[in-house]
Amino acid sequence: MTVNGVLAELNGLASAPLWNPERDEVLVCRQVIDETHDVKTFVFSAPQARRFCYLPGQFMTFSLPCGPSGEEINRSYTLSSAPTRPDRVSITVKRVEKGPVSNWLHDTLQPGMEVKVAGPAGEFTCADSSSKKFLFLSGGSGITPMMSMSRTLMDLGGEADVVFLHSARSPDDLIFARELALMEQRWSGFRASTVCESDTPSVRWTGLRGRLVAPMLPLIAPDFLEREVYVCGPAPYMTAVRTLLADSGFDMTRHHEESFDFATLMQGELEDAFAAPEPGETTYKVNFTKSRREIECGADTNILSAARAEGMRVPASCGKGLCGTCKCKLVSGTVEMKHEGGIRQREVDMGMILICCSKPTSDVVIER
Known part of the structure; x- marks a missing residue:
């Protein structure tokens, strides 16, 4: 595209409508950037001009055709881009050994290809903080929301005081190293440091x-005891940071964390699955039409938990209404659903539910 073409596109974007999560659901890959030997950034825009409005630290859920038979698998990825640059969104993904989604993204997704998404959503953000002093702690690919927050604060004039401490396995695993160094040069209130476990x-x-x-x-x-602390990384890292801060006398009301370690998110769900209903608890029948199974589910139990307690293999990832993997059609009956952005309102209006966060309020029939 010529310079004039780019300028025309930017001028058009200024008056473009906002991305509407209830209506818009397709992104086009525009660029793939190699960050490290096993990490890539994927840059997207909408098929037609849209301005993306979200909070730094929020995520989008991607539905990708990477299942064993080509079926879609849902995964949530934090946006590494900044909302101060509204024409594009990006995610930064580490390749996971035998991970169907990350490997599909690394091996298959190319500029020009379209993907289905939901969101943005999520509550992990510094946007609503009144603090001017932050400490960002990240481990591994948990760096992505911290980059979104840092890029945003810098674009807004760099008035905040930010210390950014990232933990990595080795120098070869440092994500955004050159950009962080450049931000430190250009922003007097920004300091970036890294902890590496080993040499290469x-x-x-x-x-x-x-x-x-x-x-x-x-x-x-x-x-650091005076700062607002934001933490993201693998579950063991997050646990260690919580303990470290608490033992140091930190005010934990100023501690915020986020993680998309789905194995950890599902652990509580799996434990709940084998908990029998309390004596006297109201129960309802749940009929799965495609599986031809009928189970009993307590009024205080999510349907997914009850199904797994009966040995049913039901696809699910996050266990808390984030990703949309367990989305089903509610054929009849009523439920109480408390989700965290994994389903659109128009889908709810069409009778869809997320069974990981839905409790029955009557006998129900589900198309699954």
Whole structure:
């Protein structure tokens, strides 16, 4: 495209309608960027001009045709892009060994291809914070919401005071390293540091080494007890940070965390699945038309939990109404559903439910 063409596109975007999560559901891949040996950023826009409005730290749920027989699998990815640049959104994805979604994205998705999405959604964001001093702690691919927040705060004039501490396995696994260094040069209130667990054959790491431990925080942010802290990373990392902060006397009301470790999110659901209804608890019949199964479900139990307690294999990922994997048609009956963005209102109006966060309020029939 010529320079004039680009300028015309930008001028058109200024008056373009906002992306509407209730109506818009297709994104077009525009660019694929190699970040590290096993991490790529995928940049998207809408098929027609749209301006994306979201909060830094929010996620979108992607429905991708990467199942064993080509069926769609849903996965939620935090946006690494900044809402201050409304013409594009991007996700940054690490390849996971035997992971059907991440491998499909890395091996198959190319510029020009379309994908189905839902969102943006999510409550992990610094946008509603009144603080001017932040500490961003990330591990591995948990860096993505922190980059969205950092990019946004920088675009808004860089008035915030941000300390960004990222933990990685090795120098070869450093995501956004050059951009973080450039942000540090251009933004006086921004300081970025990295902790690496080990060297690589070609690079000897000379910075902080090992895993994040309590003595490192005062070195990086002497005033960390005064900051608003945002944390994202693998479950063990998040647990370690919570313990570290609490033991340091940090006010945990100023601690915020996010994780898309689906195995962890589902753990509570799996434990609930084998809990018998309480004595005297009201129960309802749940009939699955395609599976030809009928189960009993307590009024205080999510339908997915009851189904798994009966040995049913029901596709699900997040267990809390985020991803939409367990979406089903409610043929008859009523439920109480409390989701977190994994289903559109128009889908609810059409009779769809997420059984991971739906409790029966009558006998129900579900198309599954």
